[in-house]
Amino acid sequence: MKAFEVRAPHDFGIVDIDAPQAAAGEVLVGVAFAGICGSDMHIIHGENAFVRFPRITGHEFAGIVEDIGDGVEGLAVCDRVCIDPVISCGECYPCRIGRPNVCTRLAVIGVHRNGGFEQRVSVPADNVHRLPANVGLDQAALVEPYTIAANVLERMQPHDGDALLILGAGVIGLTILQVARAKGLTDITVCDVIDDRLDAARSLGASHTVNGQRQDLEAVMSERSDGEGIPLIADAACVPALFPQLARIASPAGRIGLLGFNATPSDLVQLEVIKKELTIVGSRLNNRKFPDVIEMLASGRLDASALVSHRLPFAEMGEAIHMIDHHPERVRKVLIELGA
Template sequence: MQAFEVKAPHDYHLVNMDPSEPGDGEVCVRVAFAGICGSDMHIIHGDNAFVQFPRITGHEFAGTVERLGPGVSGVEVGSRVCVDPVISCGQCYPCRIGRPNVCSALEVIGVHRNGGFGGSVVVPADNIHRLPDHIGLDAAALVEPYTIAANVLDRMQPHPGDALLILGAGVIGLTLLQMARAMGLDTIIVTDVIDERLAVARELGATHVLNGTHDDVESRILALTHGEGVPLIADAACVPALLPQMLRLASPAGRIGLLGFSATPSELVQLEVIKKELTLVGSRLNNRKFPEVLALIRDGQLDPLALVSHRLPLREMPDAIELLERHPESTRKVLIDIGA
């Protein structure tokens, strides 16, 4: 069985691995499709502080249950499932108050444990979610990115009529856009520095798109909001240097959702935060958002396959990585067909 293993930063190969046996409360999932995420690229580059090497990466995936461990009930071999990669202890303070995605002993499948870029993967049975009949395994592999969007929007607590500014039209920015549309937000402004990405954002429902290389973003946004600023700002660009601009563009009582893991300090002007009584929230992974996202896909309110720009077999994984690094203007989600 082939798998994609990152042995150390910049050291990755396709390897042969024997399938693992599920233990108590676990199932073995035969992976059908897996998506490459920006955090997978950070692992490859050595920029992920949480990964433990060597590692089979991949936390966006779907497949079928092929073996059950002892004590597992309520699921059958052959069930089509996607997998929530968040594993929490259930005992620590975050878990006790209903925020297991920041568990003190958090583990993430594909980061702390082996993930989906292999023929099969062992996961806790509690982390699998059965698929509605008409959701394909390719679309189901992309549920996880939408849970990221659902989580940060939930953290920002949208009100009816709120406008949303999304910085960055990469995959997370596009999932935020689709999720915001599904939630009923009418005004969604998307910024980026790549016109091709902004064109996709427009196709997916952005009401305004701005290119930071040639548009005066701040004056345009203030004009669009009649000088008031934007109530909701989601940082899908994850560039620390953009925080001062976000503070300036936020409306009084605005909420800013931060998603990046950079260790680079951001300049924070406290006056901007206090005079507007802004709320800055961090958002990590997802807090039990899989059922919500699956329901929206089932009802046709989200289209995961609209994110996919390329499909490649697992044997071409090194080519997929090169594609993502060299052609960001034409590459959105690269979906890996594990069985091809």
């Protein structure tokens, strides 16, 4: 069978490998669709400290169950499914308090073990979610990025009527926008420096947009809030140097959700944080958000097709990566069809 393998940084391609078997406690999934994520690109560029090469990447995927391993119950051959990539031990402190996405022995499908850019993959049955009949496999492949949005919003604890500022209108910023609207938030401002991305944000329901290159974000948000500040800020731009500005924009009792893995230090003005009693939360992966997102897709409150800018066959994986690398302004989500 075919698989997309990253052998070392900048050394990748489609290879022939033996098909895996369904291990005990696992199911074999024939992959239908998989999305290319920014973290896949980080692996390709050698910028992910957790990965060990060679690695078959891909953590956003959906397909059809082809075989069942020993001890698996509740799933059957031909079930249509998507896969939560977060594998946790169930025993460490984070797991014991209900935070398995930061398990001390965390493993992520597509990072620590082979992922969805192969025609068949064996995955833990506990990570497999059956799909309602009205959720297509192409939409289901994009459940995972929406769980990132659902996770950071839960960490920020929105209240009814809260205004939300989203920094960055890439894929994660747009998923935060969509999930926030699905959960009832209506006053949502999106800031980016690329007009096409801001156009996309408006088309998906942003009530306001700001081009950070041409407008003073801090002044705009102060005027919009009558000087009170913004209670919810989601940083999907992940630029450490912007953190002091976010702390100034935040209202007293505001919450700032951080999503970036950048190792560059951010300046933290303690006075700004303490006088406002700000809550600053990190958000990593997702904490059991797949059922919630699948229900939002099934109910029509989310439309994953709005994220997709390109759909390409598996054979054109190399061309897709070149496009993302060299023309990122043209790309939202690239969906790869593997054809299960």
